[in-house]
Amino acid sequence: MEILKQDIAPSRRVPAAKIQFPPEDRAWIAERIQEVLASGQLTLGKYGAEFEQQFAQVCGTRHAIAVNSGTSALEIILRVLGTEGKDVLVPTNTFFATAAAVVHAGGRPVLVDMDPESFAVRPEDVEKTLTPKTAGLIVVHIGGIVSRRMPELQEWARKKGLWLVEDAAHAHGSSYNGVRAGSFGIAGAFSFYPTKVMTSGEGGMIVTSDDRMAEEARMYRDQGKASFTQNAHVRMGYNWRLSEPHAIIGLRHLARLPAMMTDRQQIAAFYDAGLKGLRNLSPVEVPAGGVCNYYKYIVVLTQKQDRRALKALLRDQYGVALAGERCMRNRCTSSRCSNHTRPVRFRRRKTTAPGTCVFRSFREWTKLRPARFWTR
Numbered sequence: 001m002e003i004l005k006q007d008i009a010p011s012r013r014v015p016a017a018k019i020q021f022p023p024e025d026r027a028w029i030a031e032r033i034q035e036v037l038a039s040g041q042l043t044l045g046k047y048g049a050e051f052e053q054q055f056a057q058v059c060g061t062r063h064a065i066a067v068n069s070g071t072s073a074l075e076i077i078l079r080v081l082g083t084e085g086k087d088v089l090v091p092t093n094t095f096f097a098t099a100a101a102v103v104h105a106g107g108r109p110v111l112v113d114m115d116p117e118s119f120a121v122r123p124e125d126v127e128k129t130l131t132p133k134t135a136g137l138i139v140v141h142i143g144g145i146v147s148r149r150m151p152e153l154q155e156w157a158r159k160k161g162l163w164l165v166e167d168a169a170h171a172h173g174s175s176y177n178g179v180r181a182g183s184f185g186i187a188g189a190f191s192f193y194p195t196k197v198m199t200s201g202e203g204g205m206i207v208t209s210d211d212r213m214a215e216e217a218r219m220y221r222d223q224g225k226a227s228f229t230q231n232a233h234v235r236m237g238y239n240w241r242l243s244e245p246h247a248i249i250g251l252r253h254l255a256r257l258p259a260m261m262t263d264r265q266q267i268a269a270f271y272d273a274g275l276k277g278l279r280n281l282s283p284v285e286v287p288a289g290g291v292c293n294y295y296k297y298i299v300v301l302t303q304k305q306d307r308r309a310l311k312a313l314l315r316d317q318y319g320v321a322l323a324g325e326r327c328m329r330n331r332c333t334s335s336r337c338s339n340h341t342r343p344v345r346f347r348r349r350k351t352t353a354p355g356t357c358v359f360r361s362f363r364e365w366t367k368l369r370p371a372r373f374w375t376r
């Protein structure tokens with residue numbers, strides 16, 4: 001097989017996933033957790049505020065609001081935007097939570113095909129999918145790649161009078177032409193789930209430069225209270241708060257983000273060199289002017305490629321860790337576990353439909369819902 005001829009150093013061993021908390025970071029975190037335990041302020045305290053301020057700086061936005069997951073970040077944004085009873089355009093190639101958040105916020109996800117070249121949505125496909133009830137569009141930066149078509153999508157949404165929200169769960173630190181992921185639209189949602197490029201254990205962040213969005217999001221995350229100290233509930237919020245220990249972990253990882261991105265970029269360059277010029281294989285490229293955090297390294301295969309043989313070869317001869325190699329969940333050994341971390345993902349290019357569809361139709365999604373809830 002032709003990959004054998006490629007110059008991939010067998011001595012390089014690329015782990016599937018390695019969460020980086022070296023001893024000095026663990027000590028830093030433990031010291032501050034001791035401090036908050038002693039103080040008794042375990043939620044919505046100074047570390048949460050510092051995490052928000054530093055994260056906003058990284059994204060180039062005026063505000064950041066820390067929450068307890070990427071899913072809640074999305075739902076809060078959609079609630080603030082008043083999605084109830086409206087249609088929201090969502091890419092087919094995403095994680096469950098993107099579409100689920102729309103439904104939880106009372107809206108209807110309408111699926112937009114993805115571009116098999118970039119794995120992102122294209123303005124022409126978005127235009128085709130528009131419905132009379134469309135309120136806005138969610139874009140997802142799959143694998144940490146910000147599409148070169150983001151400015152066109154921004155312009156399209158502006159012209160149509162629709163909002164643009166970014167599901168930036170994969171894209172901490174990524175950018176295109178100097179514009180940071182999370183700052184293209186009215187708001188962006190990040191996840192700090194442990195498989196992500198940076199983590200806080202569990203957690204999420206809303207970033208926005210819109211003062212009203214920030215103010216409302218703060219209310220929604222804390223049971224819809226008008227303020228932390230008031231027991232007046234003015235919105236239908238929920239407990240979406242991030243605890244101080246989680247904020248402390250996140251703060252430490254945020255400081256490590258540039259170094260962790262450099263590591264991933266070096267590994268990606270190693271893959272790029274090794275896979276270059278191979279027939280039937282094309283890595284999804286980061287556009288010129290783009291910075292990618294390489295949450296995932298995605299390679300598209302044509303139908304002709306023997307996927308299994310290629311994977312075995314990369315793993316056995318070159319030590320390259322592939323999809324499903326190691327799970328971040330305790331005690332999980334299944335190579336089929338969907339929770340495995342995936343630095344290299346092989347996707348087969350389809351001739352008619354895009355590579356992966358999480359939901360092929362809204363109806364398929366609705367089957368997951370309890371019938372009583374649905375018919376109410």
Ligand SMILES: Cc1ncc(COP(=O)(O)O)c(C=O)c1O
Pocket residue numbers: 069070071072094095097098140167169170190191192193203204
């Ligand atoms: C694209 C995307 N959106 C949203 C989420 C949800 O994030 P969380 O697990 O923090 O709720 C994820 C998490 O994997 C994701 O990959």
